Amino acid sequence: MTIPTRITGLLVKQHGYNTTNPEGHIRFESMDPYIELGEVDTPDLASGQVLVEMSMAPINPSDLHFLKGEYGQPRVQGKPAGFEGVGTVIAAGDDAYAQSLVGTRVSFAATPTGTGTWATHAVSDAELCIPMPETVSDHDAAGFIVNPLTAAAMFEDAKSAGSPGVVLTAGASQVSKFIVALARDAGLESVCIVRRDVHNDALTDLGATAILNQNDDDFDQRLKEVMKTHKPRFLIDAVVDATSTKIFNAMGSNSTWLVYGSLSAEIPPLSNPGEFIFMNKVIRGFWLAPWLSRAPMEEKIEVFGEVQARFADGRWSTDVAATLRLAHAPTELVEALADPRGKVFITP
Amino acid sequence: MTIPTRITGLLVKQHGYNTTNPEGHIRFESMDPYIELGEVDTPDLASGQVLVEMSMAPINPSDLHFLKGEYGQPRVQGKPAGFEGVGTVIAAGDDAYAQSLVGTRVSFAATPTGTGTWATHAVSDAELCIPMPETVSDHDAAGFIVNPLTAAAMFEDAKSAGSPGVVLTAGASQVSKFIVALARDAGLESVCIVRRDVHNDALTDLGATAILNQNDDDFDQRLKEVMKTHKPRFLIDAVVDATSTKIFNAMGSNSTWLVYGSLSAEIPPLSNPGEFIFMNKVIRGFWLAPWLSRAPMEEKIEVFGEVQARFADGRWSTDVAATLRLAHAPTELVEALADPRGKVFITP
Numbered sequence: 001m002t003i004p005t006r007i008t009g010l011l012v013k014q015h016g017y018n019t020t021n022p023e024g025h026i027r028f029e030s031m032d033p034y035i036e037l038g039e040v041d042t043p044d045l046a047s048g049q050v051l052v053e054m055s056m057a058p059i060n061p062s063d064l065h066f067l068k069g070e071y072g073q074p075r076v077q078g079k080p081a082g083f084e085g086v087g088t089v090i091a092a093g094d095d096a097y098a099q100s101l102v103g104t105r106v107s108f109a110a111t112p113t114g115t116g117t118w119a120t121h122a123v124s125d126a127e128l129c130i131p132m133p134e135t136v137s138d139h140d141a142a143g144f145i146v147n148p149l150t151a152a153a154m155f156e157d158a159k160s161a162g163s164p165g166v167v168l169t170a171g172a173s174q175v176s177k178f179i180v181a182l183a184r185d186a187g188l189e190s191v192c193i194v195r196r197d198v199h200n201d202a203l204t205d206l207g208a209t210a211i212l213n214q215n216d217d218d219f220d221q222r223l224k225e226v227m228k229t230h231k232p233r234f235l236i237d238a239v240v241d242a243t244s245t246k247i248f249n250a251m252g253s254n255s256t257w258l259v260y261g262s263l264s265a266e267i268p269p270l271s272n273p274g275e276f277i278f279m280n281k282v283i284r285g286f287w288l289a290p291w292l293s294r295a296p297m298e299e300k301i302e303v304f305g306e307v308q309a310r311f312a313d314g315r316w317s318t319d320v321a322a323t324l325r326l327a328h329a330p331t332e333l334v335e336a337l338a339d340p341r342g343k344v345f346i347t348p
Numbered sequence: 349m350t351i352p353t354r355i356t357g358l359l360v361k362q363h364g365y366n367t368t369n370p371e372g373h374i375r376f377e378s379m380d381p382y383i384e385l386g387e388v389d390t391p392d393l394a395s396g397q398v399l400v401e402m403s404m405a406p407i408n409p410s411d412l413h414f415l416k417g418e419y420g421q422p423r424v425q426g427k428p429a430g431f432e433g434v435g436t437v438i439a440a441g442d443d444a445y446a447q448s449l450v451g452t453r454v455s456f457a458a459t460p461t462g463t464g465t466w467a468t469h470a471v472s473d474a475e476l477c478i479p480m481p482e483t484v485s486d487h488d489a490a491g492f493i494v495n496p497l498t499a500a501a502m503f504e505d506a507k508s509a510g511s512p513g514v515v516l517t518a519g520a521s522q523v524s525k526f527i528v529a530l531a532r533d534a535g536l537e538s539v540c541i542v543r544r545d546v547h548n549d550a551l552t553d554l555g556a557t558a559i560l561n562q563n564d565d566d567f568d569q570r571l572k573e574v575m576k577t578h579k580p581r582f583l584i585d586a587v588v589d590a591t592s593t594k595i596f597n598a599m600g601s602n603s604t605w606l607v608y609g610s611l612s613a614e615i616p617p618l619s620n621p622g623e624f625i626f627m628n629k630v631i632r633g634f635w636l637a638p639w640l641s642r643a644p645m646e647e648k649i650e651v652f653g654e655v656q657a658r659f660a661d662g663r664w665s666t667d668v669a670a671t672l673r674l675a676h677a678p679t680e681l682v683e684a685l686a687d688p689r690g691k692v693f694i695t696p
Contacts, residue, residue: 072626240621259624270618273588276607276633278420283631285624 003051003091004042009080009119010329010346011038018069024265026064031333034067035081035118037326043115043123045093050101050126052108056142056323057085057117059337059344061238061261070262072287073112082117082346084109086132086141090121098126107132107144109292118326120348128292130304135312139320142345143174148307148316150288151178153295154258157286158188158234161256165189165232167247169239170263171211172199174319174343179236180206181315189230193243198340214243223250234258241266253279260286323347351399351439352390357428357467358677358694359386366417372613374412379681382415383429383466385674391463391471393441398449398474400456404671405433405465406491407685407692409586409609418610420635421460430465430694432457434480434489438469446474455480455492457640466674468696476640478652483660487668490693491522496655496664498636499526501643502606505634506536506582509604513537513580515595517587518611519559520547522667522691527584528554529663537578541591546688562591571598582606589614601627608634671695 013036028034045051063083065071086107092098106129110116114123132141154175158166166183168176171192183190184207191210192203200211210226212219227250235251237244238261245268248257275281292300310316319342324332326348336344361384376382393399411431413419434455440446454477458464462471480489502523506514514531516524519540531538532555539558540551548559558574560567575598583599585592586609593616596605623629640648658664667690672680674696684692 070622072622240618245618259621262621262625267617267619269615270588270593270631271615273607273610273633274418274420276631277610277635278633280633280635280638283618283624285621285626285628287625287628290628 080116085117163234428464433465
C-alpha cells in the first residue's frame with residue numbers, strides 16, 4: 001500500500017463558528033463559500049492514530065450545520081470536512097492496536113485532532129475505527145456511526161424512560177427509519193411526523209404505527225387522536241419548530257422532548273409552562289459525540305454488533321440519493337442534497 | 349373547644365379547569381367571578397383527618413392560579429379556597445396520631461379530600477400538620493409550607509446539580525428571598541432578576557450577589573457580565589417570559605431552567621435548540637405537591653426543622669402587605685394583592 005504525501009479533499013473555507021448571523025437551517029444555494037477541492041500534506045501519525053484510504057463518506061445534516069459554523073465544534077479552515085466514512089487502514093502510529101488494523105476495512109468517525117473523511121485519505125484514532133465485514137455494503141458502512149448509533153442510543157433512552165412509543169419528526173429521515181425498525185422489533189409504537197406523503201409506504205412497510213403529515217388540514221385533530229390512542233411520551237425531534245411545540249403540548253404527563261437536530265430555522269414558542277410544573281415534562285438534548293466518549297465500551301460493542309447485524313440481514317438499509325466523486329462535489333452537491341429520496345455520498 | 353356545625357369561608361365559585369381561554373397570569377380586576385363569602389357544613393372527620401380552627405392563611409400565587417382554573421388541580425365549586433395556613437387542632441378522626449394533635453397549634457397544607465384554609469375552620473390530614481412552637485409568629489407559620497418548602501427543595505436541587513449559584517426571576521418574591529438566604533449560608537452565588545428597584549437594599553442585606561433589573565437599558569450587557577463572572581448554571585424561574593429565554597441562552601453548558609411558576613402570560617421563544625444538543629442544557633419543572641408525597645419523611649422532617657429554626661432566629665421572615673378579615677376579603681383583596689411589598693394574609 002502506498003502512503004501518499006498529500007491528501008486531496010473538500011477543504012473547509014471558513015473558520016470557527018458563525019456567531020454573527022446564524023441561519024439555523026441547512027439549505028445551501030451554493031457550496032462555494034463553504035468548501036473547495038484542494039490538497040493538504042498528509043500529517044505524521046501520532047500514537048494511536050491511523051491513516052485510512054477512503055472508500056466512501058456520507059453527507060449528514062451534522063456536516064452541513066458544521067459547514068455553516070452552527071455545530072458543536074468549530075470549523076478549521078483548510079482541513080477536509082466529513083465526520084465519518086469507510087475505508088482501509090494503510091498506516092498506523094506507534095500503538096499495537098492501531099498497527100493491528102493495517103489492511104483492515106473499517107467504518108470510523110473523524111476527530112478534531114485528525115482530518116475529515118471527504119477526501120482521498122483521512123487520519124483518525126484507532127479506537128474510533130470499527131472493523132467492518134464484507135457483508136456490510138460501502139453505503140451502509142460509510143454511514144455506520146453517526147445515524148445508526150444516534151438512532152440506537154436515542155431509542156435506548158426512550159425505552160429507559162418507559163415510554164410505550166416514540167414520536168419522530170423528520171419522520172422519513174434515515175435516523176427515523178432506523179428507529180421505526182427498532183421500535184417495531186421491541187414492540188413499541190412509532191409515530192412519524194412528515195411534511196410530504198412520498199415516504200408513507202416505505203414507513204408503513206418498516207412498521208410505523210402512524211404517519212401524520214404536518215401540512216394536512218386535519219393534522220391537529222389527528223395528532224390529538226394518535227396521542228390519545230397510543231400515548232407515546234417521547235418526542236425525538238430533528239426539526240424544532242412550532243409543530244414540535246404542538247406535539248409536546250399534546251403529549252401526556254412525564255413526557256420528554258429530546259432535541260437532536262435543528263432542521264428548521266423557525267423558533268418555536270415555549271407555550272404552556274404548566275406542563276413542566278404539573279405534568280413533569282422535560283426538554284433536553286442528545287449529541288452523539290459525548291455519548292461516544294461516555295458510554296461504556298461493552299455497551300458500544302453491543303450496539304456496534306447490533307447495527308452490523310441489522311445492515312447485514314437487511315432489517316436496516318441506507319437510502320441513497322446520489323454518490324458523487326470528490327472532484328464533482330463542489331458543483332453537484334447543492335442539487336444532490338435537494339433530492340428527498342435519501343442520503344448523498346462522496347467517493348474519491 | 350366548640351366544634352362548629354358550619355364553616356364560614358371564601359367559597360370557590362367556578363368548577364374544574366379553565367381550558368377554553370386560559371389567561372396565564374394572576375392579575376384580577378375583581379374577585380367576584382371567583383370567590384364569595386359563604387357557609388358549608390362541617391364535614392365528618394375520616395380516619396387520620398383533623399379539624400383546625402384557623403388563625404391565619406396566606407394568599408400565594410398558586411392559590412390565584414387555582415382560582416383562575418390554571419393550576420395542577422381542579423376547582424371544586426362551593427368549597428373554601430386556600431392551600432395552607434396555621435391554626436389549632438380542635439377535633440380529630442379515628443387515629444391515634446391525629447387525636448394526639450388535638451389542642452396543638454399546627455401549620456398545615458390543605459388536601460383535595462379536605463377543605464380550604466380561607467375559612468373559620470379547615471379539615472386536613474394529620475400527616476400534613478406540622479406542630480409549631482410559639483417562637484414562630486402567625487404570619488411566618490401561616491405560610492410555613494408552600495413557599496419555604498418550595499424554596500428549600502429547589503435550592504437542594506440546585507446544589508445537587510453542582511451549580512456554583514442560582515439565578516432567580518421574580519427576584520424579590522418571598523421564595524426568592526428565602527433562596528437568597530439559603531445560598532448565602534451555603535456559600536453559593538445568587539443573582540436576582542427584578543422588574544423594579546424598590547427591593548434592592550433588602551436583597552443586598554440578605555446577601556444577594558447581584559441584582560439585575562430586566563427593564564434597565566443595559567440589562568443584556570449586565571446579564572452577560574454577571575454570567576461570565578459568576579457562572580451560575582441553575583435558573584429558578586417563577587415568571588417564564590422572553591427574559592427567561594435570554595437568561596437561559598446566556599448560561600453555560602450543563603445549565604438547568606427550572607420552572608416553578610408562570611407569572612407572565614408572555615410566551616417565550618425557544619431559541620437556540622443547539623443548547624440542548626451541544627451544551628447539555630435542560631428545561632424541567634418543580635411542583636411541591638409530588639415532592640411532599642415523594643420525599644422521604646426524614647428529609648421532610650429535616651427541612652421542616654431548618655425552616656422553623658430560620659423563622660425563629662430571624663434568618664428568614666415573611667413580608668406582610670396586608671392582613672384581611674375573611675368578611676372583607678372579597679372587596680379588599682384586589683387592592684391588597686397589588687401591593688408589591690409582601691404577601692396578603694386572611695384571618696377569620
